[in-house]
Amino acid sequence: MTTATRPADVPETLDHFQANDYSPYHFYSSEEWARFRADTPLTLTADEVHRLRSIDDPIDLEEVRRIYLSLSRLLSSHVESSQLLFEQRNRFLSMSDVAKTPFVIGIAGSVAVGKSTTARILKELLARWPSSPKVDLITTDGFLYPNSVLIRENLLNRKGFPESYDIGALLRFLSAIKAGLPNVKAPCYSHLTYDVLPNEYKVIDRPDILIFEGINVLQSRDLPADGKIVPMVSDFFDFSIYIDADETLIHRWYVHRFMKLRQTAFRDPNSYFHRYATISEQEALDIAEDLWTNINLKNLRENILPTRPRADLILQKGENHLVEKVALRKL
Numbered sequence: 001m002t003t004a005t006r007p008a009d010v011p012e013t014l015d016h017f018q019a020n021d022y023s024p025y026h027f028y029s030s031e032e033w034a035r036f037r038a039d040t041p042l043t044l045t046a047d048e049v050h051r052l053r054s055i056d057d058p059i060d061l062e063e064v065r066r067i068y069l070s071l072s073r074l075l076s077s078h079v080e081s082s083q084l085l086f087e088q089r090n091r092f093l094s095m096s097d098v099a100k101t102p103f104v105i106g107i108a109g110s111v112a113v114g115k116s117t118t119a120r121i122l123k124e125l126l127a128r129w130p131s132s133p134k135v136d137l138i139t140t141d142g143f144l145y146p147n148s149v150l151i152r153e154n155l156l157n158r159k160g161f162p163e164s165y166d167i168g169a170l171l172r173f174l175s176a177i178k179a180g181l182p183n184v185k186a187p188c189y190s191h192l193t194y195d196v197l198p199n200e201y202k203v204i205d206r207p208d209i210l211i212f213e214g215i216n217v218l219q220s221r222d223l224p225a226d227g228k229i230v231p232m233v234s235d236f237f238d239f240s241i242y243i244d245a246d247e248t249l250i251h252r253w254y255v256h257r258f259m260k261l262r263q264t265a266f267r268d269p270n271s272y273f274h275r276y277a278t279i280s281e282q283e284a285l286d287i288a289e290d291l292w293t294n295i296n297l298k299n300l301r302e303n304i305l306p307t308r309p310r311a312d313l314i315l316q317k318g319e320n321h322l323v324e325k326v327a328l329r330k331l
């Protein structure tokens with residue numbers, strides 16, 4: 001297999017945007033960004049942060065204080081504004097008894113960039129604002145086709161690529177959420193069995209905020225030949241975040257995590273990757289490199305990185321998953 005090259009119009013680093021007078025973003029160093037926290041209290045403890053972070057993600061209380069408090073303050077002000085707009089519009093339309101639909105936040109980025117940790121930390125922080133006590137989190141992996149279908153369609157090596165998701169089911173889920181329907185079911189995925197869990201669902205019942213996290217959430221779709229307008233996942237978002245880092249760093253994080261999973265999750269005989277717990281270190285490294293290069297890096301270059309300019313906010317990480325720069329779309 002060959003590794004895809006990045007399309008010519010997709011710059012690898014954010015510096016390209018920053019150097020451009022026409023940039024739609026404001027840029028902040030992490031120190032500048034941290035000041036926007038103002039007097040937002042730190043409501044998480046070190047133990048809670050430890051519990052919320054993914055394997056191999058070193059995020060700590062200091063990073064929550066530096067980056068995520070400002071982010072939760074910003075997002076909370078967006079939520080409050082949308083609630084105000086909702087009330088004003090109902091007054092304008094002389095409508096009462098209208099249920100507010102959830103404020104939907106999309107979180108995109110490469111495999112292994114740390115989306116899950118960010119999503120879980122934000123969920124906890126946002127739930128502590130009076131305007132949004134109920135926050136739910138859904139990951140898009142539940143909308144992958146089951147392995148039986150991927151194998152039948154020869155797509156197992158394309159897991160995570162656009163064609164490996166049941167995009168219709170994903171859009172129906174988001175439509176139901178944004179229509180304000182109660183008890184909307186989302187399918188679940190297991191990293192242990194590497195497959196969608198049959199007949200297992202998470203029920204989402206009109207939260208104040210829904211965080212929707214996955215590599216594909218900012219992707220557009222090919223226009224059908226019949227000229228029909230097709231919705232995009234991000235049509236349902238009120239705010240979107242892209243988690244960014246240099247390819248070399250994400251590569252290192254992926255391989256390091258894989259080697260760590262060998263000592264932990266892969267040891268479980270039910271793990272799809274159980275066979276990788278017993279092979280030699282070098283063989284395991286070769287497999288991790290192959291998965292990274294031929295699936296996840298390819299997908300990053302072809303389908304994920306090109307969606308970065310769609311995000312409302314970009315968190316750029318450096319060594320150790322620490323955020324170094326924040327880009328916020330101008331209003």
Ligand SMILES: Nc1ncnc2c1ncn2[C@@H]1O[C@H](COP(=O)(O)OP(=O)(O)O)[C@@H](O)[C@H]1O
Nearest residue numbers: 054055110111112113114115116117191192265
């Ligand atoms: N093979 C695996 N076995 C167990 N857990 C995994 C495996 N691969 C990924 N994970 C976990 O699944 C979550 C999602 O991982 P991923 O999709 O790479 O996104 P991200 O690293 O951006 O959160 C992470 O918490 C990660 O630690």
Ligand SMILES: CC(C)(COP(=O)(O)O)[C@@H](O)C(=O)NCCC(=O)O
Nearest residue numbers: 111139140141159160214215291295
């Ligand atoms: C399941 C994933 C596609 C991530 O999906 P997401 O939650 O972003 O929808 C990814 O973790 C994955 O399994 N990639 C396939 C190659 C690999 O095993 O690393």
